[in-house]
Amino acid sequence: MSAASHHSTPQSAAAAFDTTRKAGGADGPWRLSVAPMMDWTDRHCRYFHRLLTPHARLYTEMVTSAALVHGSRLHLLEHSQQEHPVALQLGGSDPAELARAARFGEQAGYDEINLNVGCPSDRVQSGRFGACLMREPALVAQCMQAMAAAVAVPVTVKCRIGVDDQDAYADLQHFTETMLEAGVRVLTVHARKAWLKGLSPKENRDIPPLDYERVYRLKREFPELVIAINGGITTVDQVREHLAHVDGVMLGRAAYHNPYLLAEIEQALWGTPLPTRAEVLEHMRGYVEAERARDVHLRHITRHLLGLFLGQPGGRRFRRVLSEGAHLANADWSLLEEALSQTRPRAA
Template structure:
């Protein structure tokens, strides 16, 4: 098995958000971040359109595939397919609380059955040479997070995983929507800190409530890695500070004008293959949050990019509406 990637910062897998176009944007902003796919169900990988589900641009590396499922043999085969596509890591979802995963008895439901999680991870681990990891909650419903998280982590360690990423909230499978499950259950970073203290030799990464790169960086005192979700998506320009704040490398500055050129060229390639401009631009709407002209930027991308005649040049047109107080702002 390959050693785990030297990761300190990751962007979380987010259904309907972290598709290949989103990841291309995030990679351009944060060259060393680990990026994740949306969760892809094992059955879809085995029986669906694999290129549509798993295809990506080589510029997205390093890149992890997150899989959902609860049948070890299917997860093993899906992991094998993912490795064949070139992913750097295969991750098992043990945290998603949506109705879809509940009906299939996977995702956060698996917190109730750590022994099954262990069998799933062991099967995946045996099937591939790339690192196998798990992303979980601290518990579900009425579970006590102390024994629940320890049981899950123990099963993962015994299965030979390379990393445990923990969303530091419970998931409530009844009574809360997936959106509410990301906001209402209280954060408990101390519980995840205790897990890391108990497993000093295991990579333990923290997810949940890290709205800014600064807040994420502060947690690296306690954890091996940090993972941002909605904050990275809704205000992606802050990813430009990952190099300086997380890696201590101020040279990783992002020239926003060059970024716009890259995204315009990327959109042109995507549209030449039959795609729509809005497939790309929907992930860019939050780029200039807080800057003069950001409202006009959002308006142009939201309203005009969806039109059938919209072309890649709209990205540059919208960028021309954004104002920077200083040249440094445009390159950071």
């Protein structure tokens, strides 16, 4: 686990914001990122994604500030040096508690602290954080100011375009103005509303219609903000189209289910040579063997690799070998070699 040793001051936080103010555009650090996804973007997933995209910003699953302040910080904050740049996403609404959690995140070496103002789950609502905070921009501003005063790394917000019957663009505009006044310089916007009443978290990812133009308008009206867009983005061409309007694109489920897409976007945006899928898998070997030596069960790693050969010859066989074998107690790297062999042309 990486660690940072410095403590910050409000002055250093201001310096960080000056940096992020200049961070939009062609090569800004938020140009491409992989969304925080509960139960998916754990440290094994992030290590794998980093092999596919050297440049993308990676995000942890949401960690509640209460869990960090009162729970097992070492476990919750664990990550490898290879994951950088990597951001810690927090959930919470208590400014003092969030400030403490942010400080722990910075000390653990995270490059950014992000506040979740977009998750629609029932558990999140009962805890007064996530998407319901879209209705309380003044409270979010207090949280962001407290976090910014506690750390030197950028503090950022991920939000929705609205929540429930909060449907006017003016509401999003007011939320954004409040964030700007609080010193926020980076906003990632999921271009769907969240319906907290009547839709499940899963339905909230698909049913509310996408409104990309609303996010584009936000960028036009707040050019000083770094604005990244999230929601329904599945192709290289879509990424290019969005980047004509905003500073960054955040991919969610598409990056998880079809991870090789990250390598294709990486090549399109930065000209990075495209590795083969087999090369990506081979680069996992040292990591897999080291984790197995720590008694980490193979299935915790391979569950993130199932989509690597999506749509490719032998892709289903690759997935089946991993799915059927990774749960065995003695499963090790040889299972991945067996799975990889399923993708090679078979002799006549």
